[in-house]
Amino acid sequence: MTKLVPEVDAVVGAARHFSFPPPRTAAAGGGAVDTCWKMAAQIDLGAAVMGSWLDSMKASSPRHRLMSPLPGVVGGGDPEHDDWMERHPSALGRFEALAAAAKGKQIAVFLDYDGTLSPIVEDPDRAVMTDEMRDAVRGVAARFPTAIVSGRCRDKVFGFVRLAELYYAGSHGMDIRGPTADANHLAQDGKSSSSSVLCQPAREFLPMIEEVHGLLAAKVEAIPGAMVENNKFCLSVHFRCVNEKFRQNMFTSCVRALFQLKWGALFELVRSGLKDYTALRLTQGRKVLEVRPSIKWDKGKALEFLLEELGFADRADVFPIYVGDDSTDEDAFKVLRARGLGAGVLVSKFPKDTAASFSLRDPAEVKDFLHKLVADAAIAS
Numbered sequence: 001m002t003k004l005v006p007e008v009d010a011v012v013g014a015a016r017h018f019s020f021p022p023p024r025t026a027a028a029g030g031g032a033v034d035t036c037w038k039m040a041a042q043i044d045l046g047a048a049v050m051g052s053w054l055d056s057m058k059a060s061s062p063r064h065r066l067m068s069p070l071p072g073v074v075g076g077g078d079p080e081h082d083d084w085m086e087r088h089p090s091a092l093g094r095f096e097a098l099a100a101a102a103k104g105k106q107i108a109v110f111l112d113y114d115g116t117l118s119p120i121v122e123d124p125d126r127a128v129m130t131d132e133m134r135d136a137v138r139g140v141a142a143r144f145p146t147a148i149v150s151g152r153c154r155d156k157v158f159g160f161v162r163l164a165e166l167y168y169a170g171s172h173g174m175d176i177r178g179p180t181a182d183a184n185h186l187a188q189d190g191k192s193s194s195s196s197v198l199c200q201p202a203r204e205f206l207p208m209i210e211e212v213h214g215l216l217a218a219k220v221e222a223i224p225g226a227m228v229e230n231n232k233f234c235l236s237v238h239f240r241c242v243n244e245k246f247r248q249n250m251f252t253s254c255v256r257a258l259f260q261l262k263w264g265a266l267f268e269l270v271r272s273g274l275k276d277y278t279a280l281r282l283t284q285g286r287k288v289l290e291v292r293p294s295i296k297w298d299k300g301k302a303l304e305f306l307l308e309e310l311g312f313a314d315r316a317d318v319f320p321i322y323v324g325d326d327s328t329d330e331d332a333f334k335v336l337r338a339r340g341l342g343a344g345v346l347v348s349k350f351p352k353d354t355a356a357s358f359s360l361r362d363p364a365e366v367k368d369f370l371h372k373l374v375a376d377a378a379i380a381s
């Protein structure tokens with residue numbers, strides 16, 4: 001089997017398979033969650049089949065079986081969990097291996113926001129980050145170049161994080177700006193802080209996104225709980241709160257049919273709303289449909305852009321660490337795999353098909369991991 005992340009593999013050991021796609025066992029192979037996670041990555045609006053699309057919507061924030069509560073602990077006889085932990089060990093439980101792979105290299109840290117730095121909540125405007133998490137991110141940024149890479153509008157995610165020393169890549173990486181205050185590593189590198197926008201590859205789509213925002217917002221008013229969030233260069237159509245009541249009582253097939261009908265109706269509204277906008281595409285995140293310009297730009301491209309901007313593009317001694325929870329973060333994990341660089345860390349309590357090498361269960365573990373990065377002597381030296 002080809003090893004795509006040799007530096008991490010070499011340290012963790014050959015028995016740990018960080019290849020992508022991961023091998024499938026009877027327990028994990030072909031599972032509904034895995035399959036839907038892949039399907040959810042991008043929707044072909046012309047060919048979308050309603051049944052499979054609804055499956056994908058339901059799988060977009062899985063709530064099935066909980067995994068072992070302790071990082072690195074094998075999962076008490078659950079073969080699916082054991083297989084997952086084998087292929088994507090805890091970045092906390094295997095921290096020494098990760099640190100050894102990073103030793104002597106320039107670390108750069110890339111952090112998704114929702115589901116990574118803040119817990120998933122029903123109201124996107126209330127997805128606040130705790131002060132403790134802010135302290136952890138501040139500590140990392142004082143040591144290593146650090147970027148937030150989010151599907152959200154850049155200003156909005158800055159409003160949550162409020163740390164001027166970071167890079168921010170908003171709108172799924174389509175709106176990137178540098179730090180507006182010096183962090184220690186920038187001062188050491190002699191680089192001046194810059195408040196300027198560094199990259200906006202979808203500028204020409206702004207009027208179209210505005211127009212479609214108005215159109216979709218009016219359309220989804222018909223669906224209680226649905227909401228369209230304007231993320232400047234892309235839109236998020238939220239369905240986490242659609243038919244919440246039915247979801248809580250979905251034990252009879254009759255109610256289940258209603259549940260599917262509502263989500264199907266929302267999808268149809270979005271699909272029909274976009275039919276004249278062939279320059280836009282639809283992808284899916286956690287209980288959210290993402291309307292994006294059809295350009296070849298995603299969080300993976302943003303990661304590559306930032307590495308270049310930091311002067312790390314051609315350096316073999318760089319160790320990027322990307323932490324994210326969403327299907328949109330897979331583009332960044334794939335870049336790291338393809339380049340054999342650094343480590344991707346997926347935040348998930350559930351087994352998922354992922355190009356990440358390591359896993360963390362939730363934002364609380366992300367915080368602990370960030371603290372460990374700062375405290376680790378091997379990495380510091």
Ligand SMILES: O=P(O)(O)OC[C@H]1O[C@H](O[C@H]2O[C@H](CO)[C@@H](O)[C@H](O)[C@H]2O)[C@H](O)[C@@H](O)[C@@H]1O
Nearest residue numbers: 113114120121122124127150151236240286288
């Ligand atoms: O790339 P991210 O920083 O993870 O942003 C992706 C989307 O995150 C937000 O939606 C998600 O979090 C919400 C708050 O917890 C939750 O209600 C929603 O169901 C999730 O999909 C954000 O609101 C979106 O605009 C981002 O695209």
